[in-house]
Amino acid sequence: MxxxxxxxxxxxxxxxxxxxxxxxxxxxxxxxxxxxxxxxxxxxxxxxxxxxxxxxxxxxxxxxxxxxxxxxxxxxxxxxxxxxxxxxxHPELMDLLASAEQLLAATGHAVALCPTYGSDAGEESLEPATGRRPVS
Known part of the structure; x- marks a missing residue:
């Protein structure tokens, strides 16, 4: 620091x-x-x-x-x-978080499926066209 x-x-x-x-x-x-x-x-x-x-x-x-x-x-x-x-x-921080929630709703929570930052990060990638795991 x-x-x-x-x-x-x-x-x-x-x-x-x-x-x-x-x-x-x-x-x-x-x-x-x-x-x-x-x-x-x-x-x-x-x-x-x-x-x-x-x-x-x-x-x-x-x-x-x-x-x-x-x-x-x-x-x-x-x-x-x-x-x-x-x-x-700064209570306006909650406005920022509310805007983030609206953006997540608008994108269908695609961020959660992001192979880099989402909950599946570091795991097997999802197919871009379907958003599903590839079939082996």
Missing amino acids: TIDSEGGRCVSAEIAAGITPAAALFHSLADETRLRIVQRLARGEARVVDLTGELALAQSTVSKHLACLRDCGLVDYRAEGRQSFYALT
Whole structure:
């Protein structure tokens, strides 16, 4: 991590090396666990213990992903005594995710079938014409 000279915030080495902010934003949202955390925080602030229980995740997993989302400026927390309450810093993030859902609906969820990024990534390719697995 390095310090951004304009905002004084920590940024990853990738951003410092030239990754565009848009690519960094989408990279931060490319993890299903982080998306689940964001979706939960859209309903209101939560503590780590709340998130671990509601999402059935380990405390260390939640903390790691919250740290990533904080580094990206997407979430922050407020301290109340010994507790930290996490919340979205930019509720308009949910507009972005709603637009993504509309795009997925319009494309027939073709992204999920993408041989590079979809759920079948690294497995046998699908036939382009049919979207089905080749018959052996």
